[in-house]
Amino acid sequence: MAAPVRGMIGSTSIGNTTSFQKKTRSKLVSIPGTRPSVQNGQLLVSSGVSSLDYVIGGGLAVGTLLLVEEDHYDSYSRMLLKYFLAEGVVCGHELFLASARDHPDDIMQELPSPIVDDVAGMKISEGQSQPSDPENPDTMKIAWRYQNQPKVQTALASSVRFGHYYDVSKTMEPELRQAAKCHSFYQLQETPVVTASSPLPSPYHSLLKSIQTVIRKEGFDGSTPQSKVRNVLRLGLHSLGSVLWGDDVCCKDNPAHCHALTTFLYILRGLLRTSLSVAMVTVPSHLTQNRAVMGRIIRLSDTAIALESFKGSEKETNPLYKDYHGLLHVRQLPRLNCLSCEVPDTKDLAFKLKRKQFTIERLHLPPDLSETLVDVQMGFTVTCRILEMSQGRAPL
Amino acid sequence: MFPELNSILNSTPDSFKSSDFILVSDRRADASFLIHHYLSFYLRAGCKVCFLGLVQSFSHYSAVGQRLGVSLAQAREKGQLVFLEGLKESFGVLLQDTSQETQPLSYLRSPGAGLEGLFRFVESCVRQSGDGNAGESWGPPVLLIDDLSVLLSLGVSVGAILDFTLYCQATVCSELQGNMVILVRCEEEDADDDEEGSNLLQRGLVHQCNLALHVEGLPTGYCRDIHGQMEVWWRQRGETIYNQRKIFHFKVHDKGASFFARGTSSAVL
Numbered sequence: 293m294a295a296p297v298r299g300m301i302g303s304t305s306i307g308n309t310t311s312f313q314k315k316t317r318s319k320l321v322s323i324p325g326t327r328p329s330v331q332n333g334q335l336l337v338s339s340g341v342s343s344l345d346y347v348i349g350g351g352l353a354v355g356t357l358l359l360v361e362e363d364h365y366d367s368y369s370r371m372l373l374k375y376f377l378a379e380g381v382v383c384g385h386e387l388f389l390a391s392a393r394d395h396p397d398d399i400m401q402e403l404p405s406p407i408v409d410d411v412a413g414m415k416i417s418e419g420q421s422q423p424s425d426p427e428n429p430d431t432m433k434i435a436w437r438y439q440n441q442p443k444v445q446t447a448l449a450s451s452v453r454f455g456h457y458y459d460v461s462k463t464m465e466p467e468l469r470q471a472a473k474c475h476s477f478y479q480l481q482e483t484p485v486v487t488a489s490s491p492l493p494s495p496y497h498s499l500l501k502s503i504q505t506v507i508r509k510e511g512f513d514g515s516t517p518q519s520k521v522r523n524v525l526r527l528g529l530h531s532l533g534s535v536l537w538g539d540d541v542c543c544k545d546n547p548a549h550c551h552a553l554t555t556f557l558y559i560l561r562g563l564l565r566t567s568l569s570v571a572m573v574t575v576p577s578h579l580t581q582n583r584a585v586m587g588r589i590i591r592l593s594d595t596a597i598a599l600e601s602f603k604g605s606e607k608e609t610n611p612l613y614k615d616y617h618g619l620l621h622v623r624q625l626p627r628l629n630c631l632s633c634e635v636p637d638t639k640d641l642a643f644k645l646k647r648k649q650f651t652i653e654r655l656h657l658p659p660d661l662s663e664t665l666v667d668v669q670m671g672f673t674v675t676c677r678i679l680e681m682s683q684g685r686a687p688l
Numbered sequence: 689m690f691p692e693l694n695s696i697l698n699s700t701p702d703s704f705k706s707s708d709f710i711l712v713s714d715r716r717a718d719a720s721f722l723i724h725h726y727l728s729f730y731l732r733a734g735c736k737v738c739f740l741g742l743v744q745s746f747s748h749y750s751a752v753g754q755r756l757g758v759s760l761a762q763a764r765e766k767g768q769l770v771f772l773e774g775l776k777e778s779f780g781v782l783l784q785d786t787s788q789e790t791q792p793l794s795y796l797r798s799p800g801a802g803l804e805g806l807f808r809f810v811e812s813c814v815r816q817s818g819d820g821n822a823g824e825s826w827g828p829p830v831l832l833i834d835d836l837s838v839l840l841s842l843g844v845s846v847g848a849i850l851d852f853t854l855y856c857q858a859t860v861c862s863e864l865q866g867n868m869v870i871l872v873r874c875e876e877e878d879a880d881d882d883e884e885g886s887n888l889l890q891r892g893l894v895h896q897c898n899l900a901l902h903v904e905g906l907p908t909g910y911c912r913d914i915h916g917q918m919e920v921w922w923r924q925r926g927e928t929i930y931n932q933r934k935i936f937h938f939k940v941h942d943k944g945a946s947f948f949a950r951g952t953s954s955a956v957l
Contacts, residue, residue, distance in 0.1 A: 588841045
């Protein structure tokens with residue numbers, strides 16, 4: 293028994309930390325909140341929802357773009373965006389939030405609060421190394437020889453851990469939220485820049501410039517010297533393609549700017565590939581009239597998922613779907629630095645938003661308990677009688 | 689390089705047809721593994737390769753190339769490989785105030801103007817083979833494009849792209865006896881009435897090419913063990929007009945892809 297077994301706050305929940313420290317001689321600076329992928333060694337960050345991480349192959353690779361097709365009322369896609377940003381706050385990443393409808397500060401105030409065990413680990417790390425007092429009721433009775441061993445270091449627990457759980461009914465504490473550095477871009481407050489010679493309309497152009505300024509200034513593309521600790525930038529872009537961004541791809545059959553969003557995504561991916569950042573973009577795809585444009589948008593992103601919620605549709609009363617809030621379609625999974633991509637087991641996935649977890653599960657068909665069961669029974673009895681009669685016995 | 693694909697197409701790095709225009713297309717699937725095959729194939733054959741990588745970064749191809757046994761970084765240093773990385777320079781080009789027509793990525797700033805800058809870049813690259821300082825003479829030039837249909841998303845018209853491929857074919861295949869491999873990604877067949885669509889582009893390119901490889905998902909639905917089907921269409925070549933089509937199933941692994949006749953997957957047998 294190497295680790296002291298006592299009721300320390302947070303130790304039982306963070307069960308995989310032991311006093312065993314691996315000797316690492318690698319020169320790679322490990323960034324908090326990331327881990328290398330098992331499949332191809334890519335650096336992954338969590339999307340905030342652990343079942344979504346599992347579905348897309350372990351997590352979001354740094355340098356890639358996640359596209360979320362919104363559901364009809366933008367409730368669950370907005371929830372996913374908030375999980376993504378909350379995960380960034382808890383891991384200590386930098387955030388960049390751009391939206392055209394709601395002010396970014398409003399979205400930041402609605403972030404769900406992380407579940408207490410994890411955060412307690414962070415708070416304990418402030419006042420660590422307290423010697424065990426004699427009147428501490430948790431003195432060990434059996435393994436008393438280990439009483440004076442140093443406490444297992446939980447200081448790194450919250451940053452080493454990949455993927456956290458959030459309580460949707462509470463919002464994140466302001467202190468925790470303000471500890472994270474957040475850049476915001478609110479489209480309605482930006483002054484339109486006249487860019488006559490650019491193929492992009494002004495809002496997208498200014499958004500790209502703003503993203504590039506942040507990346508360059510904070511050194512995410514490696515341009516500043518390594519005096520600071522390396523970090524990951526999380527970009528959350530809400531509802532791109534909607535009319536508020538100056539784009540008419542969602543409201544016309546033959547939009548005037550039909551290439552604006554696709555050009556924007558192409559250049560955004562170029563920016564992501566050359567910096568330590570991850571982007572999550574939500575698009576109201578149910579409003580686009582042109583399916584070909586959605587196909588191109590999906591191919592221009594790396595990972596693409598679509599949410600289809602049952603609210604307001606006839607599927608809400610369907611007994612097949614009564615346990616779930618909606619369906620999740622995985623449209624595309626990326627092949628990064630390897631030939632093959634993560635091949636999912638099944639493509640029938642449904643999601644449910646519970647208070648403490650956003651679960652994504654395989655959709656099962658319920659057992660068919662109709663009259664066929666009776667027929668099977670009848671057939672069985674008849675066969676038994678035939679067998680008995682053929683053997684010369686009297687039927688029972 | 690996939691050995692099974694070589695035997696299907698009857699070509700090896702030591703002996704392959706020249707002046708070939710190979711079109712790789714897909715519909716709702718991903719045919720980029722074939723581009724990796726051709727990249728390693730032609731590098732092994734010792735050809736001078738001009739690669740327009742418009743959708744992925746150099747390190748992606750380099751990592752896959754290492755698994756397939758070729759080192760792209762080394763080839764680039766020696767001058768055998770010229771790589772145009774579209775993603776990396778795209779933002780810089782967009783922000784520039786002066787747009788020069790002769791720049792390769794000038795279509796980002798003015799998509800309506802056509803692809804002349806890109807063609808000039810390709811031409812200068814493939815004609816350079818004779819005048820290297822080290823005196824290394826490479827084989828016939830090869831042009832690889834991954835992926836041409838992204839230019840449609842950036843606003844270039846189908847006509848301009850077809851013009852570009854005609855110019856390239858005239859220079860690379862007819863004049864210099866080299867090969868060309870182009871990847872085009874298409875939409876669904878019935879998403880039509882779209883004059884600027886990728887289906888139009890694919891039909892135009894199939895008409896020009898010698899060999900068309902078309903990758904699709906299985907018509908019966910999703911399967912974990914068989915990743916899709918590939919149709920090989922041998923088209924006209926010179927005077928001989930042979931029009932032979934065959935369908936194979938394939939599965940992509942870490943280090944390659946295996947091709948087999950329909951119904952003979954190892955998961956089934």
